[in-house]
Amino acid sequence: MDIQVVKVNNDEKEILQNLLELYCYEWSQYNKLDVNQFGSYEFAVLDCWTEKNHYPFFIKVDGKLAGFVLIDKDFAVRKDCDFAMSEFFVMHKYRTAGVGKYAAETIFDMLHGKWEIMCHPKNIISIYFWNKIIDEYTNGKFELIKSCQEVVYQEGTFADFFFFET
Numbered sequence: 001m002d003i004q005v006v007k008v009n010n011d012e013k014e015i016l017q018n019l020l021e022l023y024c025y026e027w028s029q030y031n032k033l034d035v036n037q038f039g040s041y042e043f044a045v046l047d048c049w050t051e052k053n054h055y056p057f058f059i060k061v062d063g064k065l066a067g068f069v070l071i072d073k074d075f076a077v078r079k080d081c082d083f084a085m086s087e088f089f090v091m092h093k094y095r096t097a098g099v100g101k102y103a104a105e106t107i108f109d110m111l112h113g114k115w116e117i118m119c120h121p122k123n124i125i126s127i128y129f130w131n132k133i134i135d136e137y138t139n140g141k142f143e144l145i146k147s148c149q150e151v152v153y154q155e156g157t158f159a160d161f162f163f164f165e166t
């Protein structure tokens, strides 16, 4: 399996927009968002992914689109961090095969600094995933803050946060 993490180019915004719809649908089981009258989640901030301080990547497996990663500097809790994992998505077909692990480690190798990763506590797989990846990558040197009272999801759940340095 050939896994690649490649930067999204400006002329690939539409591709990212399509994948974001799938991601939003997946997330709707936790944040309870509805689609609009046209059947779209309308991920509103797409244009900002091509701006400074935003790092969008596709994950490709054997040349095929298998997911994406969006990183920015919009910190929810610790403003002295360097990177926030905004969105991280591996499509169903490619899950539980090490694709997410490879992509996350590749990105941590590329972007060095202090990280903030926010998770929905009901998205239990994401908690397992980040716990495992971050624990291995940092040799256990990370903080996990559960049910952080400062940040609440749309439907009322307090967010979990991982903090660590790469």
Ligand SMILES: CC(C)(COP(=O)(O)OP(=O)(O)OC[C@H]1O[C@@H](n2cnc3c(N)ncnc32)[C@H](O)[C@@H]1OP(=O)(O)O)[C@@H](O)C(=O)NCCC(=O)NCCS
Pocket (backbone or CB within 6 Å): 026, 087, 088, 089, 090, 091, 094, 095, 096, 097, 098, 099, 100, 101, 102, 118, 119, 120, 123, 125, 126, 128, 129, 130, 132, 133
């Ligand atoms: C979370 C997600 C990115 C994991 O991607 P993935 O490619 O399937 O993960 P990997 O195969 O690299 O798994 C790495 C580790 O994560 C954990 N993990 C991943 N999927 C898991 C599952 N279904 N059940 C339990 N643990 C799981 C395991 O510890 C695994 O290590 P192991 O294979 O040695 O047991 C993927 O499920 C996804 O995109 N989910 C929807 C979007 C999402 O929730 N993103 C995270 C937002 S914070």
